[in-house]
Amino acid sequence: MPPMPALKAEGAWLGACYIMAYAVETVGLVKRYAVAPSGTFIGLDGRPKSRSVQSFTGIFGLFKKQHGPYIEALKGVDLKIKKGEIFGILGPNGAGKTTFIKILCTLVLRDGGEVYVNGYDPSESPSDVLRNLQAVLPESRGFNWRLSGRQNLEFYALLYGLHGDDARARIGYLLDYTGLRERADDCYQKYSTGMQRRLLLCRALIRDTPIIVFDEPTAGLDPTGAVEFRDLLIDRLSRREGKTILLSTHNLQEAQGLCDRIAILDHGGVIACDTPDNIRHLVTEKRTMRVVFSGMVYGPIQDRLISALKEAPGVNSVSPTFDQEGILTALTIRLDKDADISGVLSILTDGGLSIKSVNMDEPSLEDAFMAMTGRGASNQGAGRAEGGA
Amino acid sequence: MSDLPVILKQVFAFTKRDALSWATYRTAAITQVISIFIGVFSWGIQASYVQRPVSEMYSSDYISFLIVGLAVGNLIMPLAQGVERQLNPWTLETIFMTGINKTAFVIGNVMWTYIFSIISFIPYLVIGTYLFNAHLNPNIVATFFAFLISAAILVGLAMISTGIRIVTKSTDPISWLINVLQNLFAGILFPVVFLDTLFFPGISTISWFLPQTWVYHLCRLSMLTNPSLTDPAVLQAFLAGTVFAVLLLPLGYWVFSWGVNRAKREGTLGWY
Numbered sequence: 001m002p003p004m005p006a007l008k009a010e011g012a013w014l015g016a017c018y019i020m021a022y023a024v025e026t027v028g029l030v031k032r033y034a035v036a037p038s039g040t041f042i043g044l045d046g047r048p049k050s051r052s053v054q055s056f057t058g059i060f061g062l063f064k065k066q067h068g069p070y071i072e073a074l075k076g077v078d079l080k081i082k083k084g085e086i087f088g089i090l091g092p093n094g095a096g097k098t099t100f101i102k103i104l105c106t107l108v109l110r111d112g113g114e115v116y117v118n119g120y121d122p123s124e125s126p127s128d129v130l131r132n133l134q135a136v137l138p139e140s141r142g143f144n145w146r147l148s149g150r151q152n153l154e155f156y157a158l159l160y161g162l163h164g165d166d167a168r169a170r171i172g173y174l175l176d177y178t179g180l181r182e183r184a185d186d187c188y189q190k191y192s193t194g195m196q197r198r199l200l201l202c203r204a205l206i207r208d209t210p211i212i213v214f215d216e217p218t219a220g221l222d223p224t225g226a227v228e229f230r231d232l233l234i235d236r237l238s239r240r241e242g243k244t245i246l247l248s249t250h251n252l253q254e255a256q257g258l259c260d261r262i263a264i265l266d267h268g269g270v271i272a273c274d275t276p277d278n279i280r281h282l283v284t285e286k287r288t289m290r291v292v293f294s295g296m297v298y299g300p301i302q303d304r305l306i307s308a309l310k311e312a313p314g315v316n317s318v319s320p321t322f323d324q325e326g327i328l329t330a331l332t333i334r335l336d337k338d339a340d341i342s343g344v345l346s347i348l349t350d351g352g353l354s355i356k357s358v359n360m361d362e363p364s365l366e367d368a369f370m371a372m373t374g375r376g377a378s379n380q381g382a383g384r385a386e387g388g389a
Numbered sequence: 390m391s392d393l394p395v396i397l398k399q400v401f402a403f404t405k406r407d408a409l410s411w412a413t414y415r416t417a418a419i420t421q422v423i424s425i426f427i428g429v430f431s432w433g434i435q436a437s438y439v440q441r442p443v444s445e446m447y448s449s450d451y452i453s454f455l456i457v458g459l460a461v462g463n464l465i466m467p468l469a470q471g472v473e474r475q476l477n478p479w480t481l482e483t484i485f486m487t488g489i490n491k492t493a494f495v496i497g498n499v500m501w502t503y504i505f506s507i508i509s510f511i512p513y514l515v516i517g518t519y520l521f522n523a524h525l526n527p528n529i530v531a532t533f534f535a536f537l538i539s540a541a542i543l544v545g546l547a548m549i550s551t552g553i554r555i556v557t558k559s560t561d562p563i564s565w566l567i568n569v570l571q572n573l574f575a576g577i578l579f580p581v582v583f584l585d586t587l588f589f590p591g592i593s594t595i596s597w598f599l600p601q602t603w604v605y606h607l608c609r610l611s612m613l614t615n616p617s618l619t620d621p622a623v624l625q626a627f628l629a630g631t632v633f634a635v636l637l638l639p640l641g642y643w644v645f646s647w648g649v650n651r652a653k654r655e656g657t658l659g660w661y
Contacts, residue, residue: 031656033655033656073656099656102656105486106485106486106488106653107482107485107486107653107658107659108653108654108656109650109653109654126488127488130486130487130488131488134486135486137482137483142480142483142484144406144410146409146410146413147406147409147410147413151406151409154402154405155402155403155405155406156402156487158398158399158401158402158405159398159399159402159484159487159489160487161395161399163398203483
C-alpha cells in the first residue's frame with residue numbers, strides 16, 4: 001500500500017503511488033507534557049517517583065484527563081530530512097531531542113502538528129513507520145543478559161517475522177558486518193560497551209529499514225571504538241547502502257564531521273537548520289586570517305602595505321606581529337565573514353611579502369552552538385525527568 | 390513454521406527466549422522444581438489431617454479437592470505475574486519498537502511461565518494421587534475446555550493488570566485486589582459454599598462474581614466429577630465461565646491498549 005499523502009507534506013504522485021520528497025518531515029510538531037502526570041510525582045532529583053496507587057483513591061486519578069500545567073517539549077517543530085542524508089539533531093538537555101526521536105519511533109504520541117516517516121504517520125500507522133525506521137537508543141537495550149548475542153538477535157528476528165535460514169543468514173551477515181561473529185555465542189553480559197553498542201546496531205539493522213535513528217551513538221565508547229562506529233555509519237550505512245541517518249548527539253565535533261545537515265533545537269524549537277559549515281558562520285560575523293612571512297624590517301613600505309590592507313573591502317583591522325628584534329613576522333587580519341580573501345592575498349603578494357603560511361581561524365560548531373543556545377552542548381539543562389526531553 | 394502467522398512467531402519468540410533464559414538459572418530452576426515437591430508434600434500432609442468432605446460441590450474428598458486446587462493455583466497465578474515481570478523500561482520501549490501486536494506481547498510474555506506451570510502441574514497430581522490417595526475422575530473434553538476458558542479469563546486479567554501497571558509504574562491495585570479477593574472468596578483451600586458456614590449465609594454469592602472462582606470451579610468440576618458437557622448444570626457452569634472469558638478478553642485488551650497509549654501520550658513508556 002502506498003504511503004498516504006500528507007496534508008502539508010511535500011511530495012508528488014507517481015502513477016498510483018505518492019512519492020514523499022523527504023524521509024522524515026514534521027510540520028508544526030507540538031508535544032506537551034503534564035508537569036506531573038496523574039498519580040505521578042516528580043522527585044527532588046527530577047526523576048519520577050513511582051506511582052504507587054496502593055490507596056484506592058489513587059486509582060481514580062489514573063482515569064482523569066490531564067489539565068495542565070504543561071511543559072512544552074516541542075513547540076511547532078518544522079523539519080525536513082532528505083532521503084539518504086546524515087542529519088544531526090543537536091541541543092542542550094531538555095531541548096526536545098529525545099521527545100522528537102521518540103515521536104518518530106512511535107514511543108511518544110504528539111499533541112499537535114504533523115509527522116511523516118516516509119509518508120506514514122507514527123500515530124496512525126505505527127507498524128508502517130517501524131517498517132521504515134529503526135532506532136539505536138542506548139537507554140533501551142532490551143537484551144536478555146543471560147542469552148548470547150546471537151540468541152538475542154534471533155529473538156528479535158522472530159519478532160520481526162524472520163526465522164529459519166532467512167534469520168540465520170541475516171544475523172550472520174550483521175554479525176560479520178559489525179565484527180561480532182567471533183563473540184556471537186558469548187553471553188550478552190560478557191560484552192564490552194562497544195560490543196553491546198554493536199549488538200544494538202545489529203538489532204536495528206535486522207529489518208533493513210531505509211531510515212536509522214541513533215541517539216548518542218558513540219557515548220561511552222573509547223576513541224577507537226567511536227572512530228570505528230563513525231566509519232561504519234558513513235562508509236557502510238550512508239555511502240554504500242544509502243540509508244537516511246538521523247543522529248542525536250551532544251558531541252559537536254562528531255556532528256560536524258558526520259552530518260550533511262544539522263538542526264539545533266532549544267527549548268522545544270528549531271533555532272537553526274543548515275549544513276554544519278553554514279551554521280558555524282550563522283552567528284559569527286568575523287573571521288581571522290593569520291599570515292606568516294619571512295621576517296622583514298618594518299619600514300615605510302610595510303606601513304603603506306598595512307594601510308592598503310586596512311582600506312581593502314571587508315577588512316576590519318590589521319595587527320602586525322614583531323619578534324624580539326623588531327622584525328615584522330606576521331599579520332593578523334580581521335575580516336567580515338563574506339570578505340574576499342583573494343583580494344587581501346593579492347595586496348600582500350603585490351607588496352613583496354614572501355608568504356610562508358596563511359591560516360584562517362574559522363568559528364567552530366561549538367562556538368555557534370554556544371552563541372545560539374547560551375549553553376555548551378553537554379551542559380545540563382532543565383531536562384525532563386527521563387534525562388532529556 | 391514458515392507458514393505460521395507473524396503473531397504466532399512472536400509468541401514463539403518470547404517462549405523460546407524465556408525458556409532459554411530459565412535454563413541458564415540452573416540453581417533457581419532446581420529449587421523451583423524442589424519447591425513444587427515440598428509444597429505438595431506439606432499441603433498433602435496437612436490435608437491428610439484435615440479430611441473434610443467436599444461432597445456438597447464435587448462429590449469428592451478434601452485431599453483431591455485441595456490437590457487440584459493447588460495445582461490449578463500453581464497453573465494460573467504465573468499468568469498474572471508473567472507480563473509484570475517483563476515490564477521494565479528497557480524491554481518495553483525496545484519491544485514496542487518492533488511493532489509487536491499487543492496481544493502477542495501479553496500472551497508471549499506469559500507463555501513460557503504457563504508451559505512450565507503445566508509441567509509442574511503433573512507432579513502435583515502424581516504425588517497427590519499416589520501418595521495422598523487423591524481420587525481424580527477427569528473428563529478430558531471438559532478439562533480441555535476448562536483450561537481454555539481459564540486461560541482466556543486469566544489472560545484478560547493479566548492484560549488489565551499490565552495496562553494499569555504500565556501507567557502506575559508500581560504496585561498494581563487491580564492485581565492486589567484480585568489476589569486478596571481470590572484468597573478469600575475464590576475457593577482455593579475450601580469450597581466456596583463453606584463461606585456461608587464460616588461467615589454468614591449468602592456471602593458465597595460474592596464468589597460467583599469473581600472470575601477466578603470459575604477458573605477453580607471449572608477445573609475441579611472437570612477433573613473430579615467426570616462431568617458431561619451435555620448435562621445442563623455442567624453446561625451452565627461452563628457457559629458462565631465463558632461469559633467471563635468473553636467479557637474479560639476484550640476488556641483486558643482495551644485496558645492494555647489504554648495503558649500503552651496513555652504512557653505514550655505522557656511520554657512515560659520508558660519510565661519504571
